[in-house]
Amino acid sequence: MKLGKTIFDINTLVRKNVLTMKPYSSARDDFKGEADIFLDANENPYPSPYNRYPDPLQWKVKEKLAPIKKVRPEQIFLGNGSDEAIDLVIRAFCEPGTDSILITDPTYGMYAVCADVNAVNVQRVTLTTDFDIDLDKIWKIIDPTTKVIFLCSPNNPTGNLLNNDKIKEVMQKFRGLVVIDEAYIDFTSSKSFAEALDEYPNLIVLQTFSKAWGLAGLRLGMAFASRDIINILNKIKYPYNVNIQTQDLALKTLAFQRQKEQWVIEIIEQRKRMETELSMLPITKKVYHSDSNFLLVQVNEAVKTYQFLMNRGIIVRDRSNVTLCNDCLRITIGTPAENVRLLKALKEMKSEKT
Numbered sequence: 001m002k003l004g005k006t007i008f009d010i011n012t013l014v015r016k017n018v019l020t021m022k023p024y025s026s027a028r029d030d031f032k033g034e035a036d037i038f039l040d041a042n043e044n045p046y047p048s049p050y051n052r053y054p055d056p057l058q059w060k061v062k063e064k065l066a067p068i069k070k071v072r073p074e075q076i077f078l079g080n081g082s083d084e085a086i087d088l089v090i091r092a093f094c095e096p097g098t099d100s101i102l103i104t105d106p107t108y109g110m111y112a113v114c115a116d117v118n119a120v121n122v123q124r125v126t127l128t129t130d131f132d133i134d135l136d137k138i139w140k141i142i143d144p145t146t147k148v149i150f151l152c153s154p155n156n157p158t159g160n161l162l163n164n165d166k167i168k169e170v171m172q173k174f175r176g177l178v179v180i181d182e183a184y185i186d187f188t189s190s191k192s193f194a195e196a197l198d199e200y201p202n203l204i205v206l207q208t209f210s211k212a213w214g215l216a217g218l219r220l221g222m223a224f225a226s227r228d229i230i231n232i233l234n235k236i237k238y239p240y241n242v243n244i245q246t247q248d249l250a251l252k253t254l255a256f257q258r259q260k261e262q263w264v265i266e267i268i269e270q271r272k273r274m275e276t277e278l279s280m281l282p283i284t285k286k287v288y289h290s291d292s293n294f295l296l297v298q299v300n301e302a303v304k305t306y307q308f309l310m311n312r313g314i315i316v317r318d319r320s321n322v323t324l325c326n327d328c329l330r331i332t333i334g335t336p337a338e339n340v341r342l343l344k345a346l347k348e349m350k351s352e353k354t
C-alpha cells in the first residue's frame with residue numbers, strides 16, 4: 001500500500017488552529033523590494049553590525065545550502081538547532097492531550113521531551129537487539145492518534161544507521177509524518193533521504209551544523225521537507241529565529257566545505273582506532289559498530305567507570321539506564337591527544353574482563 005502523492009494531504013494532518021491562524025507578519029515580511037531608507041521596524045538607525053533585524057526566512061543561506069543538499073531553497077527550514085524543528089513539528093501537527101508521536105527506544109531524548117512539554121503522548125517501540133527498526137511492533141502500536149514517527153539514523157546513542165528498506169517501508173505505509181533525524185549523516189557514506197523528498201510527501205529530514213560542521217555553539221539546524229510542510233513550520237516559528245551572525249557565519253562556512261570534509265576523515269580514522277583499542281581493554285565487554293562520531297561501549301561497571309573518568313577530568317556519557325544499553329557508556333571521538341588520554345586512563349582502571 002503505497003502512500004501516493006495524490007492521496008497525501010498535509011492539511012488533514014496539521015492542527016486546526018495552526019491551519020486557520022493568521023501568522024505574525026514582520027516588517028521585513030511585508031516589504032520585498034529594494035530601498036535604502038528603512039523606517040518600518042523601529043530599529044536603531046545608527047550603524048552597528050546588528051542594528052537591523054535579520055532576514056526572517058534566511059534566503060541567502062538557503063540558496064547556498066540547496067544545491068549542496070540537492071533540494072530546493074523552499075524545501076528548507078532553518079532553526080535554532082535541529083531541536084527547534086523537532087519542537088515545531090510536534091506543535092504544528094500534534095494536538096495536546098490527544099495525539100501521539102512514536103519513537104524507537106533507545107533514541108535521542110529531545111523527541112520525548114518536546115512531546116512532554118506539549119502534552120503529546122509518546123508511543124515507544126524498542127529497537128531490535130541489533131539496534132534496528134522493529135516493523136511488526138511499529139504496525140501493532142500505531143493508532144489514529146499517531147501523527148509523527150521519529151527515526152534517528154545514524155541513531156543516538158547506539159551509533160548505527162537504521163536499515164534503509166525498513167525506513168522506506170515506514171514512509172510508504174504510515175499515513176502521518178515521518179521525521180528522519182540525520183544529525184550524524186556526514187560521518188557515513190550513506191545518501192541522505194533529503195534527496196528523496198519528491199518521492200515521499202510525508203517525509204521531514206533533520207540535519208544540523210552542530211556535529212561534522214563544528215558549529216554546535218552557533219545553533220543552526222536544518223529541516224528538509226515538501227514546500228507545504230516547510231510553510232507550516234515557518235508559519236509558527238518565531239519571526240527572527242536565526243540571528244544575523246549565525247546567518248553570516250553559516251554562509252562563510254558553506255563556502256569552505258573542505259574543512260568539514262577533512263574533520264570527518266580524521267574523526268572516522270580516530271573512531272576506527274578507538275574501536276580497536278577500546279575492544280582490547282580488560283574493562284570492555286563490547287564496542288558496538290558506529291556510523292557516527294561516537295562509540296557505544298559496554299563495560300563491566302558503567303557507573304564506576306564514568307566516575308573514575310570524571311575524577312580524571314574526562315567526561316563521557318553514562319547511558320547505562322537507557323533501554324538496551326545496560327552498562328554502556330557513549331564516548332565521543334575526540335582529538336588524537338584526547339583519545340590517547342582516555343585510553344591511558346581506562347588502562348589504569350583495575351578490572352578483569354568477564
Ligand SMILES: Cc1ncc(COP(=O)(O)O)c(C=O)c1O
Pocket residue numbers: 080081082083084108152155156181183184207208209210216220221
Ligand atoms: C540525533 C540528534 N538530533 C539532534 C540533535 C540536536 O542537534 P542541534 O544541536 O542541531 O539542536 C542531537 C544532539 O546531540 C542529536 O544527537
